[in-house]
Amino acid sequence: MKVFPDDLLYNREHAWIRVESELATIGITDYAQENLGEILAIELPEVDSYVERDEPFGTIESAKGVFELMSPVSGEVINVNEDILDDIGIINSDPHDTGWMIVVEMKDLEELDDLLDSREYHDFVIKEAEGN
C-alpha cells in the first residue's frame, strides 16, 4: 500500500520535499520507488553544487531502466545522504525517511507554492496510473 505523508510537499516528477526553515530535504516518493522496482544504482550531486528547480539533481537505475530525478526547488546542496550510497536498498525500504537523498538551502521560498500537498499528489498519481 502506497504512503503519502502529510508533512511533505511533492512535485509531479515524484520527488518529495521536507521543509525546515530554508532547508529542504529531498527524496523520491513511495509511489516512485514502487514503480521503479529494485533500485540498483544512484548518482547524486556533490555538496556545494547547485540544483535548479525542474532540472535533474540525480540519476537512478532500477531493474526497469535509468530515471532522472527532478529537483522540486533551486538551491545549494549542503548535504548528501552517504548512507544510501553504501546501502541503496534503503531507498526502496524507507523512501520518505532514512532514504532521503540531498538537503538543499533554498534560494526562493516562493517555489514551494507550485508544489503539491499530500492530497493533491495522491490524486495526481491516481490519474497518472490511469494513463491520463
Added chain:
Amino acid sequence: MMIWRIIPFTHLSASENMAMDEAIFRVNQRKYSPPTLRIYSWCPPSISLGYFQKTFNEVDVSACSRYHIDIVRRPTGGKAVLHENDLTYAVIAKEHNPLFTPDILGTYKIISGCIADALSELGIHAEMSVDGRTSGDDSLKAVCFSSPSHYELLVNKRKICGSAQIRSRGVFLQHGSILLDFDPVRTCALLVPRDGDRERQIERLRESVTSVYEHTGAEISMVKICHVLQRSFEKKLGIELVEGGLTAEEEALMTRLIKDKYSNNKWNMESKGTLNGY
C-alpha cells in the same frame, strides 16, 4: 492513423549515434515532437556501456584500441554491448502516448512485440523473457546479452535482442540491439573477464546468446532487415512511419552533445559530467 518519424538508416560513429538519440529525447521533453524510430549501425564498431557501468571495470580499453573499437557510455541503462554485427534501434516517445501503457514494463513488452514479429518474418521464433535484471546477477553480469531483462527476446532461451531505457520529464528513450551475428571469443577479448576466467566466460556466452544469422543460415542485408522491422512496427502499432531528418534544434543539440559529452573522456571513461542542463 498516428504518424511517427523514422530517421533513415545510417552507419554513424558511437558519439554521433548516442548524441543523435539524446538530442531527439531532450527536444521531445520540451516541446511537441512526433514519436521517433531510428534503426542504425555503428562505424567504426563500438562498445556501448550502460549509464552506471565503469568503463575500466568492464572493458579492456587497450584491446579496444588495438582493434579500433570505439567506446561510448549510453544515456540508457543496462550492460555492455559490442556493436559490430548488430542492428540497433531507438524509440523515443512520450510516456503517455496512447500506444503505450502507463507502466514502464508495458513499454518494453510492446516494443519487443514489434521486434519479435519482425524476427518471425525472418523465420525466427523469439519469445519474451519474463525475469528482470537484479543486483544478484551472476558473474557475467557485465555483458548485456548474458542476462535477459524484462521482455527481452530469446530464441530457445538464448538472447537475441536486449533493450534498455532512460526516462525523464515524461519522455522515454528505449535502446535495443538485435544481434545479426555473434562471436563470443571476439566479445570476450574486448571485455574484462569477471572472475579472470575468460574461457568460462566464452563458454557461458556461447550458451546464452544467439543471433539472426545462426537461425537464417545466411546473411541478410541490413537494408532488408530494416524494412522488415519498419513494417512490423507499422503493423503492430497501427502507425505510419514517415521518413524525416532531424529538426534544426535537434541538429544543434546533437552537435553540442558530440563535442561536450559523447566524445569526451570525462563522460565515456570517468563516468562524469551528467547534470549538464541539456
